[in-house]
Every structure is written in C-alpha cells, then in structure tokens.
Amino acid sequence: MAEISENPVPPGDADALVVADNVHKRFGRLEVLRGIDLTVKRGEVMCVIGPSGSGKSTFLRCINHLEKLSAGRLWVNGELMGYRQKGGRLYELRDHEIAAQRRDIGMVFQRFNLFPHLSVLGNVIEAPVQVKRVPRAQATEKAMELLEKVGLPDKADAYPEQLSGGQQQRVAIARALAMEPSLMLFDEPTSALDPELVGEVLDVMRDLAEGGMTMVVVTHEMGFAREVGDSLVFMDEGVVVESGDPRDVLTDPGHERTQAFLSKVL
Amino acid sequence: MSSPNEPAGGPEKVQTPDPDRSAGPITAVPVRYPERWVAAGFILLLAAMFVHMLFTNDAFNWPFMFGNMFSEPVVRGVWVTLSATLLSMAIGIVLGIVLAVMRLSGNPVLVSVSWLYTWFFRGVPRLVLAVLFGNLAILYATIEFGVPFDTYIMAAFGLEGDLRFFSIDARTLLSGYTAGLLALSLSEGAYMAEIIRAGLQSVDKGQTEAAQALGMSRAKVLWRITLPQAMRVVIPPTGNETIAMLKDTALLAYVPVTIELFYQLKAIGTQSYQVFPMLVAACLWYLVITSVLMVGQYFIERRFNPSQNSVRNRVVGGAH
Ligand SMILES: Nc1ncnc2c1ncn2[C@@H]1O[C@H](COP(=O)(O)OP(=O)(O)OP(=O)(O)O)[C@@H](O)[C@H]1O
Ligand SMILES: [Mg+2]
Numbered sequence: 001m002a003e004i005s006e007n008p009v010p011p012g013d014a015d016a017l018v019v020a021d022n023v024h025k026r027f028g029r030l031e032v033l034r035g036i037d038l039t040v041k042r043g044e045v046m047c048v049i050g051p052s053g054s055g056k057s058t059f060l061r062c063i064n065h066l067e068k069l070s071a072g073r074l075w076v077n078g079e080l081m082g083y084r085q086k087g088g089r090l091y092e093l094r095d096h097e098i099a100a101q102r103r104d105i106g107m108v109f110q111r112f113n114l115f116p117h118l119s120v121l122g123n124v125i126e127a128p129v130q131v132k133r134v135p136r137a138q139a140t141e142k143a144m145e146l147l148e149k150v151g152l153p154d155k156a157d158a159y160p161e162q163l164s165g166g167q168q169q170r171v172a173i174a175r176a177l178a179m180e181p182s183l184m185l186f187d188e189p190t191s192a193l194d195p196e197l198v199g200e201v202l203d204v205m206r207d208l209a210e211g212g213m214t215m216v217v218v219t220h221e222m223g224f225a226r227e228v229g230d231s232l233v234f235m236d237e238g239v240v241v242e243s244g245d246p247r248d249v250l251t252d253p254g255h256e257r258t259q260a261f262l263s264k265v266l
Numbered sequence: 267m268s269s270p271n272e273p274a275g276g277p278e279k280v281q282t283p284d285p286d287r288s289a290g291p292i293t294a295v296p297v298r299y300p301e302r303w304v305a306a307g308f309i310l311l312l313a314a315m316f317v318h319m320l321f322t323n324d325a326f327n328w329p330f331m332f333g334n335m336f337s338e339p340v341v342r343g344v345w346v347t348l349s350a351t352l353l354s355m356a357i358g359i360v361l362g363i364v365l366a367v368m369r370l371s372g373n374p375v376l377v378s379v380s381w382l383y384t385w386f387f388r389g390v391p392r393l394v395l396a397v398l399f400g401n402l403a404i405l406y407a408t409i410e411f412g413v414p415f416d417t418y419i420m421a422a423f424g425l426e427g428d429l430r431f432f433s434i435d436a437r438t439l440l441s442g443y444t445a446g447l448l449a450l451s452l453s454e455g456a457y458m459a460e461i462i463r464a465g466l467q468s469v470d471k472g473q474t475e476a477a478q479a480l481g482m483s484r485a486k487v488l489w490r491i492t493l494p495q496a497m498r499v500v501i502p503p504t505g506n507e508t509i510a511m512l513k514d515t516a517l518l519a520y521v522p523v524t525i526e527l528f529y530q531l532k533a534i535g536t537q538s539y540q541v542f543p544m545l546v547a548a549c550l551w552y553l554v555i556t557s558v559l560m561v562g563q564y565f566i567e568r569r570f571n572p573s574q575n576s577v578r579n580r581v582v583g584g585a586h
Binding site: 064066099103105106109111115116117126131172179 | 470473477479481483490495
C-alpha cells in the first residue's frame, strides 16, 4: 500500500507542469528513490544526469505512473498522478483513468520499443486512432506531418526492423508526439545508438525544445544538456544532489559527488 | 558470402578491384556421393514392390473403395469432421485466450481458476471426456436457468416454488454432436491456454510499457499490441493442435456421434466385409483434410508476419 505524505501540497504555481513532492520508490527492500522534490515549468527542458542505478529511469517512470510511488505525490498539469483525492483520502485510480492521464505525457525509450507488427505509419497513428478515436484519414495526415518533421516522410510504409536505430528513435518520437502531449519524457534516447546516429535524434529533440515543448530528458549527452537544457538535475542514490542552470552545474559543480561524476564523463 | 562471379572484395568495399587479378568462376570437380545413388536405388526398388502390391493384392479392392469413398453418408461425415474440427478449435482458442489472460492477470482467484481448469482438462484423456460428456444427460435431465439455490431462498422467505425462468431437456441440448463438440472444445481450451500464455510471455515487456505510455488501457494493449505479436509464436503450435484435433474428431464415435467420418467408413466396411479398403479411405480423407488445413496455416502465418512477406504494401494499404 502506498504511504502518502500527510499534507498534500497542491501544485500552486500555475507555471508548473510537473510537481514532484517527496517522491519515494521502493522495490522490495531496495529504496531506489529517497525523496525527490522538483518542479518542471511549462516550456522548460530539464536534463537529468547521474550514475547508473541512481534512479533516473525510475523517476521518469514515476512521472507517467508506469511505476507506482511508494510515498510522496506527483502532479502533472495539476492532476495528481494515479490517485483521486476526495475528502482528505486518496483513492487509487482505475486502469482506464490512469491510461487517460498518460495520454498527455509522451515517452521515448532507450530501446525505442516501436511496435514491430505495425508499419511506421501504423505505429504513429495507432494511439490517436485507438485511444483518441481520431478518424483514420485525419490521423494519417497528422502522422505524415510528424514524419516530415522528424525527417522520415518516405519511410511511412516501412517496418521498424527495416530502419536504422536513429530512424527508429525518430519514429518513436513522432509516435509520442501524435498524441499531442504537453510533456515529453526521454529516457536516454541516444544511448542505444551508434555514435554517428546520435546527432540526427538530438537534432529532432532540439527542434522540439525550440518549439516550446516541455521536456524531461535523462541523458549522458552533456553537450545537449548545456546547449538545449534550461535546467540540469544531478541525481545520485535516489536523491537530487544538485540542480540549476546547466552551464553553471557543468562548469562549476557545487557538490563533491557532482564533481566526481562529471570528471568521469566529461 | 559472395557468389562466385562477383568481383573479389565485394562491391561495398572501398578497395578498387585489381583488373589483373582473376575473378572468373571457380571450376572445380564437385564432391561425388556414390552412396546416395545406392540408397536411391534401394528405395526405388522398395517403392516399386509397394506399388505392385497395391495393384495386385485383392485386399485393397480399389473399385469398392472409390465406389464408397464418395457416397453420401461419407461425404456428410467429412463435413461433420471438418466442422467439428474448426468449431472446437475456434471455441478452444477463445477459451485459451481467456484462460491465458486470467493466468497472467495477477488476480489470485482468476489465476487459481485458470490453473485448475488446465489441470483438469489436460489430465483427463479426450476419449474419456467424450464418453463422459455423452453421458452428462444422466446428471441433469433438464437444464434450467434461474436463481441459484432458489428453493432454499424461497423457503427462507416462507414461500414455496422456484425461481426458474426456462428449462431445456438436456438430451436435446446435449445431443451427441453438441456433447462431443463440448468435450473437444473444453479440452482444447486447456492446451490453447498454455500455448497462448507462452506466446504472450514471449512479447518484450517494453512493448506493453510503450503502449501504456501512449495511454492505452490494459485491454487495448492486449488486443492491439501483445496478442498480435504473440500470434507469431502461437500460430505454428496451433496448426499442430488443429491437425491433432482433426484426428481426435474420430473420438466423437464414442459419444456416440454416428454421422462422423470414421464411424461411417467403418460401418460401411463392417457391413460389406470390406474393412481394409475403408480404412485406406479413412487415411486418404484425413490426409486430404490435413493438407487443406496446412494450406490455411500457411496463409495465416503470412498474415501475421507482415514485414517478411512480399505482399507487404497490400497489407499496409488495407490498413489505411
Ligand atoms: N522493477 C524493478 N525491480 C527491482 N529493482 C529495480 C526495478 N527497476 C529498477 N530497479 C533497481 O532500481 C535501481 C535504479 O534503477 P534505474 O533504472 O532507475 O537507474 P538509472 O539511474 O536509470 O540507471 P541507468 O543509467 O543504468 O539507466 C537499480 O538498482 C535497479 O536495479
Ligand atoms: Mg535508466
């Protein structure tokens, strides 16, 4: 059962899209997240860095409730994720209600996770048609625009296995965008790519950021964090050790653990 | 590997091929296999002896066989057998999906029910099930729909009577064919449950997560993402099951269902003292139907491997 902190903090700041309040996550006896507090503003690009196993992926998955919090609360767009609050009590949401909350949040995975039995176009229109009940013709038109945007208009009829890793990841981004989310989560989107393919995916993400999309990006690409990120969060052992302007954190880390980590990856 | 007449090095290498170097096809004496010819000759001899026997041994009585193989009751028997196969497979697959989803649901009640079902119907031989279902009418002379334990409930309110809305004579409902079909379907459901469960578990967990992240409900994820991908793993063993089922329809004779194919052929054979030709006819009929089913499996497999077949564009076009 989820232990939820006593006093629910409503997401006061109208500018805040994501509010995490003392988020904890345990897997059995292993406490992976040990009290994460942070706010992502509308239009902000937040990059999250940290050593392997520090809980970055887990936190990202808590945001869209792929993982259930063990304690704490998390709001996206003013909605408490996974629960309904009524009369000072929390009620777990039903499967279809959680699904509805997730529609507003796009997610891009390290290993792409495209649907192999569907064509590229099929991947992109699947959720709009099946979930939002957008007419197929309209969804297709929108999908072609998105494929254009990620530079793959001629791959609509291809199947995922026929694409390079970079192309697959760009399709995955288009697929997430097709639901017109107000928040995009990226979990190391370029880590599984050959070095020469990293650039094409980062370019798409940069365009997206310039278009005003709110993004939380777990990444090892410090160049991207520095140039595109509005804020940088350094996580270690399930807590936020340090956060701030990426240029400040990267050039002049205030914490010993950040320094140690950066000296290894830079 | 490059074919022999391709220039050495292959086209994708940056190296420019040396024009002076020979790139002609390799001319070498291939390895000879004399033992293959010996084996082939031996098999040919056996085949010739077999064919000779087919034509000279009177036990086959070919004219009688062909004369009866297409007689009206036999042809009807073929349809009964085919329909029983397809129907019991269809019901078995639906049951299997339900049972597999229950088994993977994580709900302890559903998991136990599914496990118990599979345990029972895999444990009892189909022949026994067929006979058992043929005799179910002994258990319930009439089948009634109404409130369970109605007589007790009515008694508790001080009333007499029952709360039954309609009833059917069990012997009508559980006619031989229905009873046999039920036995085969329920048994098949248990096997299909295991096959479909393995198929569902073979699908990468990332697929479910990606679909959930897009806002699909669990039912949608199952129906649109997991099941279609499980199909690739599920179809080949399901083909085996279908063919096994075709042969198991012969068990219907024990329900008893007398219009079934094997029963009819055997009956003709026994009545006319021409048992052997009718057994051969049975083999031929089962082989013909199996072959038809195998063709069907080929097309179904192709349908669920869209990226690997040549009609890809048609499939995508159809999805627009
Ligand atoms: N489903 C799970 N069950 C048990 N332990 C888990 C589960 N998911 C993650 N963990 C554990 O939680 C810890 C944090 O994992 P997480 O994937 O969040 O790390 P990360 O910061 O994303 O690391 P990386 O950079 O390697 O991706 C790890 O020790 C991992 O083994
Ligand atoms: Mg991770």
